[in-house]
Amino acid sequence: MYLKALEIQGFKSFPDKTVLNFGEDITAIVGPNGSGKSNISDAIRWVMGEQSSKSLRGVKMEDVIFGGTETRNQMGFAQVTLVLDNTEHIFPSMEETEVAVTRRYYRSGESEYYINKQSVRLRDVNELFMDTGMGREGYSIIGQGRIDEILSQKSGDRREIFEEAAGISRFRYRKEETERKLERTEENLMRINDKIAELELQVEPLRAQAETAKQYLIYRDELRLLEISVWLENLETLKTNAIKLDTDLSLAREELKKANADLEALYAASEQFSARIHENDIAQEEKRAQLSELDAQVKEQESAVAVLQTGIAHNEENIARVEEELRSQSDRVGSMDAQIAQQRARIEELERSKNEVETALSELLKQAEELSKNAGEAASEAETLRAREALALSAAADSRAEVAALRSTLSEMDERESAIAAEQESGEAQLSETRKSAAENRKALESAQEEADAIRNIIAGHTMKMQGRIEREKETGEQHVSLTMEMNNLDSRIRLLGEMEKEYEGFNKAVRTVMQASERKALRGVRGPVANLMKVGKKYAVAIEIALGAGLQNIVVEREEDAKSAIQLLKQRDGGRATFLPLSSIRGEALRDARVQNEYGYVGLASELVEYDREYDGIFKNLLGRTVVVEDLDCGITISRRFSNAFRIVTLDGQVLNRGGSMTGGSISRSAGILSRAGELRELTARRGSLAEKLDLAAKAAEDAKRELAKARYELEVAQGQQRAAEDAVLKLQGDKNHYDLLLSSLRERLESLDTERETIARRRGEVKRVAEEKEALVLSQEKEAGELRAQAEKSLSGQSELLRSTSRLGDEIAEKKSVLAGYAAERETTEKSLASLEGLRAQMQGDEQSRRALIEQYRAASEQSQREIGTHETEIAALSGKMTEKRAELEALSKAKLALEAERSQSDRRGRELNENVLNVERSVSKLEQKRATSAMEEQQILDKLWENYELSHSAAQEQRIELESVAKASRRIGELKRAISGLGAVNVGAIEEFERVNTRYTYLTTQRDDVEKAKGELVGVIDSITSEMTVIFKEQFALIRESFQETFLELFGGGKATLELEDENDVLSCGIEIKVQPPGKALKTITLLSGGEKAFVAIALYFAILKVHPTPFCVMDEIEAALDEPNVVRVANYMRRITSKTQFIVITHRRGTMEAADVLYGVTMQERGVSKVLTINMNDMAKELNIKE
Template sequence: MQSDCFFAIIIIYFYAHPAKWRQGDGSGKNEVCELYLKALEIQGFKSFPDKTVLTFGEDITAIVGPNGSGKSNISDAIRWVMGEQSTRTLRGGKMEDVIFGGTARRKQTGYAEVSLVLDNTAHIFDMDESEVMVTRRYYRSGESEYYINRRSVRLRDVNELFMDTGLGREGYSIIGQGRIDEILSVKSTDRREMFEEAAGISRFRHRKEEAERKLERTDENLLRINDKIDELELQVEPLREQSERAKRFLILRDELKGLEISVWLDTLERLRAGSIKLETDYKEAVRQKEAAERAVEECFGAAEALSAQMREKEVEADRLRFAIQGREATVRELESSIAVLKSSIQHNLENTARIQEELEQREGRQDSLSGQIAERSGRLSEIDGQLERARREREEKDAAAQEALRSAGTLARELEELRGKESVKTADAHQAKALLSALAAAAQEVLDRDEAVRQELSRLDRRQEEAGAESSAAEKTLREARDERDAVKNVISGYTLRLDGRKKKAEQARERHVRLKMDENALTARIRMLTEMEKLHEGYSKAVKLVMGEVQRGTLHHIHGPVAGLLHVPDQYTVAIETALGGAMQNLVVDREEDGKAVIQYLKRRDGGRATILPLSSIRPGELREAESLSREPGFVGVADQLVQFDPRYRAVFSNLLGRVAVMEDLDAAIAAARRYGYRFRIVTLDGQVLNPGGSMTGGSASRSAGILSRANELERLNVQSSGLREQLEQAERALEETEREAKGAAYELESAQAQLREWEDAVLKAEAQVEHCRSVAASLKEQRENQRSELGQLQSRTGEIERDTQHARDRIRELEGEAAALKSEADGKARGQSDLQTRSLTLTQELSQLTAGLAALEAEREATARGLEELECLRRDLAGDQDQSRALIGDYQEKNEGFAREIGEKEGQLQELARETQEQQGRIAELNEEKLALEGERVKATREGQEKNRELLAMGGEVSRLEQKKMAAALDEKQLLDKLWETYELSHEAAKRQRVEIESVPKASRRIAELKKGISALGSVNVGAIQEFQRVNERYTYLTDQRDDVEKAKRELEEVIGQITGEMNTIFSREFQSINESFGQTFQELFGGGRATLELEDPDDILNCGIEIKVQPPGKALKTITLLSGGEKAFVAIALYFSILKVRPTPFVVMDEIEAALDDNNVVRFARYMRGMSEKTQFIVITHRRGTMEEADVLYGVTMQEQGVSRMLTINLNDVEKELKLR
């Protein structure tokens, strides 16, 4: 929609107003402009996330678009890349706001980058390149980068590049509503920057401001240098005196040092000679002690090794006993199994004998049956022959005897059937009887097995009770072991906490010891430094140092030292006494005037400066007569000489110096006392303020004269602190030793408890293994008992089955025997009926009676014989079957007995093997017991030998301790000498040897040392550091003096430069301002069609700082200031002013951001045409939405926002469009 709006504007422009098209050849080429903007590249800046390139010709370019499309962001981008730092000018809250912040569809970018490409063909910029690219990049992290032609530069370089070109952040090349507001501002001073840039003096103003800043810094430096010089001037002369005195001190000190070092080294050599023999004796004693320790360790080690071997033997014996116990259980199980197997064999043998007996009986019966069968077979053959003959005879008489025969035959068949049935029943009864016998044998076998199983169950019950007892004991042992282990763990926890606490306590003690040691080292260093300063008379004048140095070397005599070294001042009075003494602290006290004369002559010879001499022989005490009345004054502290401590022989000195000085608490009390006593004497307050005789006052920050008295007090205080700190350090060392000893004890207790824990862990493992073994045995016993109970149940079930089968067999036998008896009775009845029939047949049939009777008898006999034979054959077959079954049962019993016998043999072999192993292990246990007894004897012997060696070791230890103490005493003496060497002269032994001097004898050297110490003491307080301090201060003083001269010269040069710049700025600004004023009047008339306009300086005498007033008179109106005009008139006046400046100081290009927005249409046309006229010298880039301005443009850039928050560019070259329209 935005792009449609943009093109609609173009269409309206070309078709509705063709007459307003500008005149010209349409080339748009600018041949006058020597420098112009060629291109602008934007990426990630505000609403331009994508890289956008705008190319510009040497003519007018208009950038149009609806409100909010981002067209003003282009002018912001140009202003930003030229160095603008104000986020308010850039229409943002913070600099990060210039980076594209993202939309609903796009992510934010990480940086913003803008590049400005300028044509430099005419080399307006002092660069060789014909094209200049200025780039600025800013990251969200806050980092900024600047580039000129892709070379990294500073912001300052960018500002200097555009300075005095009208470009840059302070120039007038970018004109927006903000610039219009500056011109229209009520404050006339707000307009100055633009005029200065137009006049070309911005560079001069920057140079002037920089020179003024340098001048300000120079004044500050000069002030500091003068302060330092004034301070050093107070130190140079006193340091010169102190340096000379220190040199004398160094001569004496060096001689003293050489003698003391030589005497100490001589003593050290004697000590070391004695130490050599001590060391030899000590090493021999240590060697013997170590040998004794090794012997003791070997003895006790041997005893411990023997104890370990005994424990190993005991463990092995316990293992063997445990194995024997386990084997006994196995033996009992094997013996029980063998007893059961033997019982089974006996039972099987009994069954076999019984069955064999039955078999023999059956074989006898079978032989009898065979004879009967043979006999009956013969009879049957005989009967068959008789029957054959009888039948042949009967056939002859068959007709007569047919009926009788049929009846006899019928009876015979019935009888035969009955006899067959009787035989079957009899055979079944025999089979039932055989089964009954087998069942009786099986019942006996079941009874025997039942008894064996019950015995095994009883044994298993007893074994299970034993196993339960063993398991309970093992579990009790396990619980006890676990309880002991847990108790040891708790103890370990307590010991661990105790160890941690003691470690922490030891660490705290160690840290306190370290802190105290560091404090001691710092304090010692401070004491050493202050002591050295005292020795070197640090803080004293050169003259004092020179004199004290000569005193130390012994060339000057009868000199007691400076005043400051001869008194002691309490801390609360230090400031007051230092103030009261002032320079008198460095006065030298001597015995007589002649001694003072010698000092003065020495200083004159050495050019060592001046010193004040106080001869004890001539110095007169001073007295404050008002002291008694002063004591009643409020705030009175005392007379100064009464507040210090000194040797009585110096009373006159300090009475002279301090006897007429009153010390008051504060300045108010001092002033009151001074007024009361008419300012007749000197008054000093505790904080160092002074009221001098006559009424003058001295005060402010109290000077402590290099802190000489404070240093002595501090040294005394530090020595006291050092003593207290050493006591604290010794206490800390004892506390550290105690805490470390406690920590070691806690660690030992923890290790012992951990060893106990390991033992109880082992005990728990063993107990757990025993419990597991007992549980395994119990489970095995339980399984065996369940198997035995299961078998017992099966046996009981089998007994019931056998009893039921036996009862059934008995019932069957009775039933079969009854049926056989009934059949036999019936058969007998039939036989009797047959006999009756035969008798009746014989009676009825006489003719055939004999034959028929004989035949019937024969047939009956044959039938009976055949039936009997069949019965016998059947019985023989039954007997044969019973024999086979009995033989098979006998074979089965024999096979079982053979298996049982083999199993018994195997188990008896196992029993023998177990008995052999048990016997061997019992023998081994006996051997182990004997070995233990032997080892016990050896252990006792080794222990006794170790105790004897230990007594010898104790005696040797006493000798070693005695020698060690002597050696330590000698080493301590040696160390004290070495420490004395180090503490006194900071020399090691080797370094001291190099400084050793020849001495005749130690006594003579000692006497000379005493003389030297006396001479050094006579020098008093000496500041050895004053030698170097004077050299340093003097060099510093000379250096600062030379530096002051250089700074003053530089100041004069800067003032001359500032004057030259100011004069040049006045000249240039005055000239350019006049030109701009004239141009403004002309431009105003051209734009307004008449009238007049002027620029006036508010203070012509201060043209570089005063405000600039704008006065205009539009056609037909009175003369007014700009603030009285209407809004449109103000904007037009501002535009006229800008055009007038551009006429005088044209810029390479101008960016105008809707500056004509407040104009009416006619004035917009005037503005656009005037801009067209000036485009010959200046390149214009106009951001606008006014039609009149667009009519004068050569190129139109349209800014659209088809995607919310993202700006895009559309381009139309109006010259090309115009040509195309003309062609149409």
């Protein structure tokens, strides 16, 4: 046997399918580090069942799948197939000559194992290789990890290799399997003993309870027959009395029906009166609204007229005021024109006087010049002195003239100040009057603006109100549309459900056949299916449907004969089968045990949770009277146990606890939605009535919203008209304000100009006065100088006195003329300035006059327009007043008609009270009879309820169990005795009879089973002892052989020395550690842990070869185990492998040359593509032959 081939796909660095074929000799696998050589040995280890990802040099098992590269996607699975030659049948269980073991692993974590393409378990793979040396723990794959185990300081780590080599792995596996069975057997025995102990506590008490229960059943059966018979006797008596009550009640009801009809007719007439009065009220309200609207319009027109008249009066006042201002201004302009003319005449006069003085001065200057020539002959000093004297006198004359002019200016300033004071007084008075008028105007303007603002606020309120009305109108309109659509959808759904009800959709064929025949009058007495005769709320719908089950389609008929006819019809028409419930025979009794109502989770009796006509009371109590509805299953179980499963229980979600203890539950499958459909139809019909009311209210709300919107629009338009009038008033007053502002500004500017002029005069007066005083002082100085010069000249020229006198006189005249000219010039300057000021004020006043006249025209035009509008409004008022008169007359007529209607209704109400009293009397009579009949019916029903509640018997079924009684009294006494006897038994557990049988049977079974398990336990202990003994013998024998082989192999490989294997504990050969002691040539005997690294590896290889020699494995994979050896030792290992290839096939992963040279075939592993391993093959024998040929 040998390894024929290895197929790898998707495993680690081999994404592509790679097949390695092996011969029976030595195969070497070489390649650079990282190329994937060791992945081949990992693949062999993995396919043989290795489960440790760490042993496969990974973190998790998923790491064995090709993870992808930059150019290749990752793969979804890894698969390795190992093909072995089995011609020698080393695998006894396999008849085939070739065995292929396959392992496939997916990224999802799923693993698959195959032997010869047949799916197997991992356990099957392990068992296949067990004791062959090729298993997971075998020695067919030797890598650095295996070398480390041999070299480990823990001698116990080496045992697995020796056990596999000794061939006891299979025995150890059987022993471990038997020990696990023994452990499970002991656990089972413990559980059985616990159960037996528990049952022993129950058997005897249950035996006593069962005996009591049997006595109870005897009493109960006798009590049942007696109670049924007594109740039926009482029931017949009640029915006889009920016949007379029914006759009396029928007559009373007829009388009540007639009285009610009379009262209804009277009520209808009274409602007609009320409707007419209501219509009259509506008409009166409309007339009042119209009158109110007309009155508002009249007031609005009158208000407009009042506003216009006020505007006209105000305009006339303004015209009078402005005309008065014009007259006052005209007077001031006339006075001002006179002043201007006077100033201009004065300027012309000054010009003429100046020209005359200038002409006279020119003549005097010529004379002075002539005198100067005549004086030339005088002495030089005298001339000079005279000339200087003349000049001094001339200068003094000039100064005197200037002083005169300045004094004249001061006089004119005084006159101007007086004129300014008078003008300021007049201006202040006019300013005060104007301010008063402006203040009145401002007050009126503020009032008008406040009114306009108030109206704007009103408009804002109306706008918001109208916006709200628009939103309301939109909202109510949308709501009306929405409700209309909802009503349409509801009507469609009701029609659909109605048609389904009419066609009895969801009911079985038999029900449809019977109901359709009943509608065609082919059958009589058919009331309908149970589902159509009751109402149930949503909360209880599931519980009731489950409780009724197929009973929903039971058909209620009046008598047994009606049911018989319907059954005959179904037979004739092949219409199927149906269950019929005759009203005349079906009776039922509701559960009357009040204790159940106090239980937690109790909802109610099923028959009380549905609504139905009292006529069907027997039907529904028969179907549901002894069914209790509870909240949930836990509550139901508790209640069922407490009442000994005496009645049926249904939970709200449809789970059922039946009488006797059985339970039914799971998902809910309703009976074609029959009950739900009927409930939905009733609910939708009720909703339609409510929706119709909402729709009427929505329509009324929409109409009211439209009416309110129209009213809001009208109010807004009225307010907007008032706003326009207010804004016109504001505009007019604003124009008056502008006028007053302009006039006040003009007056203030004039007064400020006068103040400025007055201040200027005051400043100039001081200056002029100072200059005049300076000039006067200069005149005195100049005259003094002239006198001194004259004295000097007279002294020098005493003979020329006449000449001096003439010169003196001439000088005086020249000085006088210059002084006059200076005065003229100063006065003219002052006069021209005053003239310019007067002319500017005159032009300003002319502009004010034009503005005032334009304002007068504006006021007059506004008054004329207002007068025309007043005429229009008065016409409208007259028309509105006429309409109001008509409406008042109509309202008066409506009031009279209402009084007449109310009188008629009052008379009808009195008659109604009389008829109502009569109806009440008749109703009291009917009520008494109904009460008596109800009491009788209730007593009958109580008897029927007791029959059903206590024994689940209908009236007809009870009749079958009725017995003859000597007397009701005697039977009643016996019933009392039986009840006391039952009471004396105490709490009775009827289920104890069945429970005792069950528990006793279980106890007997478990006791037998315990004996069997104890026997099996003894057998397993014996098997374990036998396996242990056999394993000990085999291991000792094989260990001795391996030790001997190791001594020989060590001597052969090392070329000398000694080696031995020792058990650490001879008394525990199956568990103790194994010690390896060696003595290399030339060294002392020592344990393997004291050797060098190379020596340790060489010793481990020698041990493996020793094991292979004793128990050869078909193939052996060595993964770089010689890496730590020097070259001579590598050659020794290779030569030794060559010698034993006849018994073992070697596949060696190596880097060493000596190993490669010993190989017959070389597989080269490379990574031409990054991350992807490729395999190349070289047959060394063929290569050698080829080289020899070439040589």
